[in-house]
Amino acid sequence: xxxxxxxxxxxxxxxxxxxxxxxxxxxxxxxxxxxxxxxxxxxxxxxxxxxxxxxxxxxxxxxxxxxxxxxxxxxxxxxxxxxxxxxxxxxxxxxxxxxxxxxxxxxxxxxxxxxxxxxxxxxxxxxxxxxxxxxxxxxxxxxxxxxxxxxxxxxxxxxxxxxxxx
Numbered sequence: 001x002x003x004x005x006x007x008x009x010x011x012x013x014x015x016x017x018x019x020x021x022x023x024x025x026x027x028x029x030x031x032x033x034x035x036x037x038x039x040x041x042x043x044x045x046x047x048x049x050x051x052x053x054x055x056x057x058x059x060x061x062x063x064x065x066x067x068x069x070x071x072x073x074x075x076x077x078x079x080x081x082x083x084x085x086x087x088x089x090x091x092x093x094x095x096x097x098x099x100x101x102x103x104x105x106x107x108x109x110x111x112x113x114x115x116x117x118x119x120x121x122x123x124x125x126x127x128x129x130x131x132x133x134x135x136x137x138x139x140x141x142x143x144x145x146x147x148x149x150x151x152x153x154x155x156x157x158x159x160x161x162x163x164x165x166x
Contacts, residue, residue, distance in 0.1 A: 020046055022090050029100050030093030031086060036063045039083040040090065040127065049095045051130050054087030060121035075119035080155045081110060084145030088129040092163065096136055104164040108140065113157035123149045132158065139163050 022030070022043040031038065040054040058075055065073035089105045092098065119125055126148045134141030140162050147155040 022046065022094055026094070026099065027086075027090055030090050030098060030103060032102070032104060033086065037082075038086070039079060040086045043087060043090045043094075046091050046094050049092060049131055049134065049136065051128070052087055052091035054083065054090065054127035054129070056083050056125040056127060058119055058121055058123045058125055062121075065121065073121055075123075075125075077113075077115045077155060080115075080119060080125065080147050081113060081145070081157050081159065083125065084127050084129055084143070084147060084155075084157065085159060085161060087127040088131075088141070088143045088145070088159075088161065091129060091131075092134075092141065098163075098165070101165055104166070105161045106164065108160040108162055111158045111160075113155070115155045117149060117152050117154040119147070119149060119154050125149060125154065 024041060027040060027043070028034075028038070033039070039056055041057050043052050043054045046052045060073060062075075064076055064079060068074060068076050085105065085107065089103065093103055128146045128148070130144045132142040132144055140160065142158065142160045144158050145156065146153065
């Protein structure tokens with residue numbers, strides 16, 4: 001028999017709706033980062049302040065590839081960790097209604113950081129973040145991040161960050 005699947009496409013949300021995704025326009029309303037340091041293209045799933053999955057389409061014309069390395073372009077590991085952190089900040093920004101609130105987020109620590117696969121132009125980097133510690137109203141949050149390409153682990157880290165809305 002025929003089984004019909006109904007997919008609900010993302011709609012435009014008001015700032016008070018519970019968001020499940022974030023496109024580049026919304027990301028820019030949450031994060032202060034801009035080119036060349038805005039490192040995520042979209043967030044495809046946001047579950048409150050618990051988990052989120054960011055997407056970074058890696059392209060050759062990103063400035064770090066000019067020198068890292070000229071004939072063998074490899075995305076620097078610290079850039080991957082920063083992309084994880086940006087995904088976490090978007091998760092908090094949507095869940096805690098921090099859109100257009102001048103949110104700044106600062107690293108406090110990066111722990112258990114491991115790199116397992118090169119990330120190169122043409123890869124799609126999937127950035128999964130999970131909250132380990134933090135609560136609405138709190139400034140300090142801790143996350144676990146996992147970056148994968150085609151299901152293969154590229155990097156993982158735990159990181160602590162502080163939110164600032166001055």
